[in-house]
Amino acid sequence: MKIALDAMGSDAHPVPDVAGAVLAARAYNVSVILVGDENKIKAELAKHDTRGLDLPIVHAPTMIGMTEHVEAVKAKKDASMNLAVKLVRDKQADAFVTAGNTGAAMAAAIAGPYLLGRIKGIKRPALTTTLPTATGRVLLLDIGANADVKPEYLYQFALMGSIYAEKGLGVPNPRVGLLSNGEEEGKGPQVVRDAYALLKKSKINFVGNAEGRDIPKGTMDVIVCDGYVGNVAIKLSESLAKTMVGFIKAEIKKRPLAVLGALLAKPAFDALKARLDPSEVGGGILLGVDGVVIIGHGSSDTNAIKNAIRVAKEAVEGNVVELIRAGVQEA
């Protein structure tokens, strides 16, 4: 399997990108094509033991920065993101992974000079992430690709999310919820109520409305919403966890005995930290695109890049794109 990695993606590119690629190539037995500034990539590669690994370089003379607008995708044809997407389009790679500018990565896949395009019948691609729950993880989509949606989009997000959770994340018969402001049918904005009706008569394992409280509970495997509320939910989750940790640290510092206590309890807190650590997830899949596209956080470290490549590999192995294509045809 060949994964095309935008080596200029992360904020600290290409350091964690290349290091993560080296780790992933060894751990998952995949080829990782490093797309970006050849000299910089070579300099990074020289720092690692790459014997026996397949880590070819494709030179890209430019790149798209984190603060650039999506228009840059069309303007910079030879940017690392575009050339990495082109490898997938030309069947020279099985998946595209980047920790770069999310909007630009979506644009490169959907509307760039070497676009993969949408799967036939899919109205709108959806950006996903998985969040930690009391029992495991939940797949949330859309988290920002579509601020305004129609009932049919939400239905398709549920269909794609269900297929991906089963085949890409290994959850048998995933329980799919529809995010609303009340658990009963009939609660929520009109678009949610109309989507409820579509989901109810579908073959999806639809378990009804999800409330905000259900996101961390672990009682659903997939939760579907528009990209506005989904984006608010993930940013709120991340920020609230940090605020709570910051507050408890400040309270502990005020009390010498609590400082000692916190030292003794540190392994338990480290376990919480690991559980909340986004680098264990690596990246979220962009569903609905005719190819495997994994987008990670700009702050990705080596471990995050490695895991994003693992997520890509699992999506390729799960044949997620073909199954979504078949699912849409059938529906």
Next chain:
Amino acid sequence: MKIALDAMGSDAHPVPDVAGAVLAARAYNVSVILVGDENKIKAELAKHDTRGLDLPIVHAPTMIGMTEHVEAVKAKKDASMNLAVKLVRDKQADAFVTAGNTGAAMAAAIAGPYLLGRIKGIKRPALTTTLPTATGRVLLLDIGANADVKPEYLYQFALMGSIYAEKGLGVPNPRVGLLSNGEEEGKGPQVVRDAYALLKKSKINFVGNAEGRDIPKGTMDVIVCDGYVGNVAIKLSESLAKTMVGFIKAEIKKRPLAVLGALLAKPAFDALKARLDPSEVGGGILLGVDGVVIIGHGSSDTNAIKNAIRVAKEAVEGNVVELIRAGVQEA
């Protein structure tokens, strides 16, 4: 000042309702009119020292349960909620407080047999709450009264929230944010983008888009959104905090040294717990109604009821309803 309390509101009614009224009457020097089953209220009052306090009873033969639909508000004219609202309508009380069924309480105020009605010019009332932040609290609205909104509703929520934060919560020149899925102008669903334009040219201290991460940050005093995303945000916040605490407890239990450490650090955790404790807030005001209406959580304890009465008193003293009336006329 006279506060009409639905004594049959909380899940454990009338126990915490009456006990909270006794505490509030003493602490805040207000009369609390207890509306509900006279015999039950008398039996509860007998358990307390009420010397010198003004705690009259208004008998209500029926009540509206937590699981009843809002239609019950029209069907049960003599329910405690309706009779408490009637006291405000008839100028026999300055505010209405309940820990009962939220939907029914809103209906009693807006569309019940003794409705207070909307303030002239207000399109839709909005339900509010305050959430803890890194630096204090933030007022969030709407949190569930309006799942679908128009730009003008959001503008009015911002106007009402700004007036209430200043006069009811004592925040000078409150910073008002509009919840979106990106900080830049132009981000978000169409309704949010249109509301942005209205807010930008208003006299409100509008600081731009808020992202989900801004809710707990403490950089804004008021955050405005539709009732769908607001409801998701508050339920997610509550649930995530509980999930994190539950997870850390489980991890501590696995490790004997961590158990000892947690004991030593307990005062710091108690401080966090107090900060997250919703009973310190008591209740949220329903803005846009022609009268002060405070709605608390069904799980309210004595302290929550006491604080809900405080919130009512502060809103009356702040002359919030009249100021909103004037603000809407001016705008």
